[in-house]
């Protein structure tokens with residue numbers, strides 16, 4: 001596979017092997033950290049392109065990333081020694097992911113932070129982009145504005161499980177399952193309530209939530 005470029009930036013070079021998981025760092029004005037999975041025999045290039053990712057394809061594998069300006073692929077051994085990648089939290093798409101431990105990490109986060117802000121922090125849980133964090137709060141009916149210190153163990157676990165489900169479903173379908181993201185003009189699909197939108201956190205990430213059924 002030849003080098004793939006995005007603008008003037010080289011984002012990938014020849015020789016990444018299929019069916020491995022790569023740690024990747026993306027940089028840009030709003031994106032942060034992520035993980036790239038290259039899966040053999042994935043046939044989602046067309047639909048995956050609808051959520052505007054960088055898609056890398058070889059004869060047997062597809063790796064995709066939503067958002068980001070620069071994509072760097074490194075081997076697993078190199079990633080283990082890369083100080084910048086050591087900051088990544090556990091990745092829900094890895095087989096060794098422990099949802100209970102991840103929920104405990106959520107509860108141990110800054111108590112005054114909101115769950116919406118916490119999910120933005122890739123050192124907490126890796127790979128959660130904006131759509132995923134919005135839907136991960138919506139599915140269990142938890143407001144993204146709830147404080148970490150106010151969450152129960154059960155609620156933290158539900159958010160982790162919902163984020164995992166959205167990530168896995170995105171991988172399978174090649175598109176993100178969205179119920180409220182980008183739909184502030186439509187009624188809530190669950191309760192018919194009003195979907196609100198507002199910036200959240202230091203980087204003012206666009207945040208959607210239902211004022212009727214998310215508490």
Ligand SMILES: [Zn+2]
Nearest residue numbers: 188191210213
């Ligand atoms: Zn609702």
